[in-house]
Amino acid sequence: MKIINPSTEELIKEVQEDSSESVQKVYEALKKGQISWANQSVDSRIECIKKFKEALLEQIDSLGSILSSEVGKPLNQSGNEIRGAAGRIDYFVDNSKEILSTRTAVKEPNLEEEVSFEPLGVIANISAWNYPYLVGVNVFIPALIAGNAVLYKPSEFSTLTGLEIERLMHEAGVPKDVFKCIVGSGDIGQQLLDLPLDGYFFTGSHKTGQYIYEQVAPKMVPCQMELGGKDPMYVSNNNDDIVAIAKGAAEGAFYNNGQSCCAVERIYVHEDHYDQFVNAFVEEVKSYPIGLSTEENVFIGPLTRENQIAVLENQVADAVDKGAELKLGGQAIDRSGYYFQPTVLTNVNHDMEVMTEESFGPIIGIQSVKDNEEAIALMKDTRYGLTSAIYTKDKEEFRSIGKHMNSGTVYWNCCDRVSANVPWSGRGNSGFGSTLSEEGIKAFVRPKAWQMRF
DSSP states (O other): OEEEOTTTOOEEEEOOOOOHHHHHHHHHHHHHHHHHHHHSOHHHHHHHHHHHHHHHHHTHHHHHHHHHHHHOOOHHHHHHHHHHHHHHHHHHHHHHHHHHSOEEEEEETTEEEEEEEEEOOEEEEEOOSSSHHHHHHHHHHHHHHTTOEEEEEOOGGGHHHHHHHHHHHHHTTOOTTTEEEOOOSHHHHHHHHHSOOSEEEEESOHHHHHHHHHHHGGGOOOEEEEOOOOEEEEEOSSOSOHHHHHHHHHHHHHGGGGOOTTSEEEEEEETTTHHHHHHHHHHHHHTOOBOOTTSTTOOBOOOSOTTHHHHHHHHHHHHHHTTOEEEEOOSBOSSSSSOBOOEEEESOOTTSGGGTSOOOSSEEEEEEESSHHHHHHHHHOSSEESEEEEEOSOHHHHHHHHTTOOSSEEEESOOSOOOTTSOEEOEETTEESEESHHHHHHTTEEEEEEEEEO
């Protein structure tokens, strides 16, 4: 497998892919190793995870450099990702033991009822390239703490980072027959679907997630999907500092080059604020430095995948053909690497793909609405349901709009953020199941009821 730097299109390294035989051997080893791992105390497993987190922070510069080189993420954003992952690990370290403890449901003179939690077994973690640390720790950290073995497949676009995660896990004391990284593209991913694993946890596109779900369904094991989004943001008439909101919205749309599942992908602005918002938004995006992921202060780096350029070009052409105004950008940048100009489209509507189909790049459509009712109808007009953002001074107005949102997360005066304290979940084409919070810990265990008479 050739690992290509998306900033320069230069070859970074060649890595030997796994084979069906090697994947089978890994599975057999994990199946045996999981038993002894599960028999260890939760405290001993947590100690390994603490050491893993410490190593992340100690080696953040080298890890960030590797991440930036293979996915094109600017160095400062790579560092932010690793620090964010460490913060999420803290949540799991601090809360897992209590959440996984056996609890008493009923205690009477002649009857006791308890609930205990047992690991699933050997689980597959088929992870994503856009945030390999952040989306990875959402799965493999609580899975390991709960006593599972993890067959970890990083995206082929973040292979080197996946191998670094494996190295750090083993150095932290997680046995080699408990956490194992396998390397390869779709063919190797298919091998995982053919194995008799005890759970599947996937982060990626709706198309791939649907295929995995269909393949895994006959096994009747847990299968959890964190998929894409077409996340809306609404700026109501009840706002004052429109310039500040526009700046925050621009970051929410273009951070990580728009390659975030929860990035703002479509914006609706009350007609009274529309012109001011658009002008401020465009000026903010114009200020974003574009360059190599290794250059200082760069905000917009290359896209990770070359073929995404054509997707964005087609969305721009479709929108302009249907009457949209191209306020900024609109095409690939003529230089080595997979660069696309930060793009802003106005006078858009839902006949255009840019407002209905996932973009996953530095492109946004901004639509004017006459009132809250129109905004609600447009925000709900989607097959996706990951996040929805509402900007208003009035909390009651936020609640009245937010209750209509069919999304796993609703933001008030913020966007594009994830917290370990609350569930991260999607609806519709954005997937199902939860990571993070108590729900995200219990996703990796099976409850067992104990009913005891004396």
